[in-house]
Structure formats: structure tokens, C-alpha cells
Amino acid sequence: MSFNNGIAASPRRQGGPGIRQIGRHSGMALLKVRNLTVAVGKRTHLADIVDALSFDLNRGQCLGIVGESGSGKSTAAMAIMGLLDGKSLEMSGSVVFDGTELTDLTPREFRRLQGSDIAMIFQDPMSSLNPVLRIGDQITECVLAHHRSSKKDAWDKSVDVLKQVGMPDPVGMMQRYPHQLSGGQRQRVMIAMAIIFKPRLLIADEPTTALDLTIQAQILELLKALSRDLDMGLILITHDLGVVSQMCDEVIVLYSGRDVERGPTQEVLEHPKHPYTIGLLGAHPSLDAEDAMLTPISGAPPSIWRRPSGCAFRDRCPQAEAMCADQVPELATVGHASHQAACLIYGGHVSPEGETA
Ligand SMILES: Nc1ncnc2c1ncn2[C@@H]1O[C@H](COP(=O)(O)OP(=O)(O)OP(=O)(O)O)[C@@H](O)[C@H]1O
Ligand SMILES: [Mg+2]
Numbered sequence: 001m002s003f004n005n006g007i008a009a010s011p012r013r014q015g016g017p018g019i020r021q022i023g024r025h026s027g028m029a030l031l032k033v034r035n036l037t038v039a040v041g042k043r044t045h046l047a048d049i050v051d052a053l054s055f056d057l058n059r060g061q062c063l064g065i066v067g068e069s070g071s072g073k074s075t076a077a078m079a080i081m082g083l084l085d086g087k088s089l090e091m092s093g094s095v096v097f098d099g100t101e102l103t104d105l106t107p108r109e110f111r112r113l114q115g116s117d118i119a120m121i122f123q124d125p126m127s128s129l130n131p132v133l134r135i136g137d138q139i140t141e142c143v144l145a146h147h148r149s150s151k152k153d154a155w156d157k158s159v160d161v162l163k164q165v166g167m168p169d170p171v172g173m174m175q176r177y178p179h180q181l182s183g184g185q186r187q188r189v190m191i192a193m194a195i196i197f198k199p200r201l202l203i204a205d206e207p208t209t210a211l212d213l214t215i216q217a218q219i220l221e222l223l224k225a226l227s228r229d230l231d232m233g234l235i236l237i238t239h240d241l242g243v244v245s246q247m248c249d250e251v252i253v254l255y256s257g258r259d260v261e262r263g264p265t266q267e268v269l270e271h272p273k274h275p276y277t278i279g280l281l282g283a284h285p286s287l288d289a290e291d292a293m294l295t296p297i298s299g300a301p302p303s304i305w306r307r308p309s310g311c312a313f314r315d316r317c318p319q320a321e322a323m324c325a326d327q328v329p330e331l332a333t334v335g336h337a338s339h340q341a342a343c344l345i346y347g348g349h350v351s352p353e354g355e356t357a
Pocket of ligand 2: 073074075123205
């Protein structure tokens, strides 16, 4: 079976193998995502950007989603947040937040949740802040959009939240424009706007990528403390395995829109099974082994329109065999009970008809 033109629905979407779960108390999960699929294109010519992603997230838990550029991380996040561009992208699957099916909500109902119960820190703070509005006006506008309160109260609440995220001189910052702030300060403004209503779910999309290591550590520490203090579920999107190791209880490794490995962070990072995860770890610098050589993964991820048949990673995989060209690997348990990898080496073969072999 070929996935390269995206016309054929994937075995996962056809409801083949069972839903895989992540999260320790799936019965009481804050967020349940099932078979989340986002496709682009016209009805006769679709390609999956995100392919049948499923996971659970509990309050107080941090889930990392990691993968190379273009693997579908931000698209998955935007789909969960109800922020996809519905004109060009088609979404299917289920997203249940605290018992509510979000895909059934009207745009108005969704807007009520966005920013209050569920919030997102966007990948690029500069393009997410309005360049011609002062920081204070932007935060108070956000408060007034969700809360009936006086301008003075909204202003005071905005100063308080800037203090909460460790902003130096919060009153002075309120008067400044975004371009007058450093990258770290802008990121703190984004976090402040995201947490102002103490959301139960926060999605942080590459919140520290553009920052130097000291500021990165401060921002991550801040997110960790907020998650703990507010008992928030946190989804942290990153391409940095060091960040995952420091922050996340569980991790999902995405490759070309599919989760190829997942499980408890320590287990996955210490005993990686999928050749892609092994490759990512080999390409990641480690401070413990100063003289260790970095081994980049050869080649580049495929375009969503030209995925190879079978395993999408096979063209770059040092362990690829003939069978990888015509069989789609499905997640299978590897070692630890909730540690799974989608590689034919570990079984869990899926026939083109979507039946687990
Ligand atoms: N509206 C859209 N129309 C067409 N293609 C899109 C659209 N949005 C995203 N894509 C494509 O989907 C793929 C995944 O994009 P996405 O932004 O989710 O990746 P990412 O994993 O967040 O990457 P990065 O690490 O660079 O942020 C890319 O190939 C991108 O070009
Ligand atoms: Mg992204």
C-alpha cells in the first residue's frame, strides 16, 4: 500500500489497530485525544499532516511532543486548540477535554474555553503579539475579553500576572511596545497571557527555542512551577530532547505526522527503540560526554505529499529491510508496559487492509 499520495485513508483511520493510550490514569484524564488526523488538500487528493494521534493527559502531568521540523507538532496543537485553518485543513478524530467533546463545540463555545480553561503559548511570540499595541493594552484586552471587570481591575490583574511570571519592572513593561522587549521578556508576556485565567490545560509550542540557555532554563522552570501550582496539564512541544528530559513525564516522538515511539520519558530516552528516536538522540549534544561525536540522521523528512510507501522513515533508516517498503508499522509494546514503538523490528505489523498481523 502506498501512502505517498495521501488518497488512501491510513489503516489507523480505518479503525484498524486499537487506540493506544499514554497517561497513567486514563480513566480520569483531563484531555483524551483519539485518532486526531489533520489532512490538507482537495477531497480527491489529501495528505495527512497529523495521522491518527491518540493520547491521554492528566492534570499536573507534562507530555512532550518531539520531532523534526515539519513533523506536524504545531498542527496537532492547533487542532486541539480549535485554531486550525478550516478552509485549507480537514480535521477528524476526537478531542475530549474534561468530559466535553471539543470537536462538537460551536466557534463561540470554543472561544469561551480558549484562553480561560485551555491556553496556548505560540511558537513565535513576535508574530503573536500586536506590534502597534502596548504590552499593557494587549494583556488587559485579553482580560476584558474573558471577564467582565473595570479597566482598572483588568490593568491591576495584568500587572499581577506579569509579576507572577517574573517580569522585571512589570509596571514599566506595561507601557512598552513588543519590539522594546527582549526575546525572553516577550516569551514571559506570552506565558502571562496564557496563564492569566489559570487554565487547566496549557500547550506550549517551542516556548524556548529562540532563547539563550539561561533564559531557557528560567522559562522552563517557570512553566514547571506553574504546572505544579495550578495543577495544569502541560503539553510541551519541542525538538529538543534535553528539554523533554528535564520537563516531561511522558513523551511522544512524531515522525512525518505519526507517533513512532512513546512512553515514560526516562524509559524512552534511556532505552530508545525506534531507529528514528535513536537517531535523534545520537544527533543531540550531551554535556556529560564532551568528546562524543554527534551523528546526524542522514537525509531529510519526506514531504507530506511524497511519503515513501510502508514506513515513512525507511529511506533514512540504517536498519531498513525490504519488508519496510510494503508494510506499515503499528505501535507495539517494547519492554516497559507503556513504552511503544512503531517499527517492524518489534512486530505489530499491519497489513494494507489495516488488520494487525
Ligand atoms: N495550512 C496548511 N496548508 C498546507 N500545509 C500545511 C498547513 N499547515 C501546515 N502544513 C504543513 O504541515 C507540515 C507540518 O507543519 P507543522 O507546522 O505542524 O510542523 P512542526 O512539527 O510544528 O514544525 P516546526 O518544528 O518547524 O515548527 C509541514 O509540511 C507544513 O508545511
Ligand atoms: Mg511548529
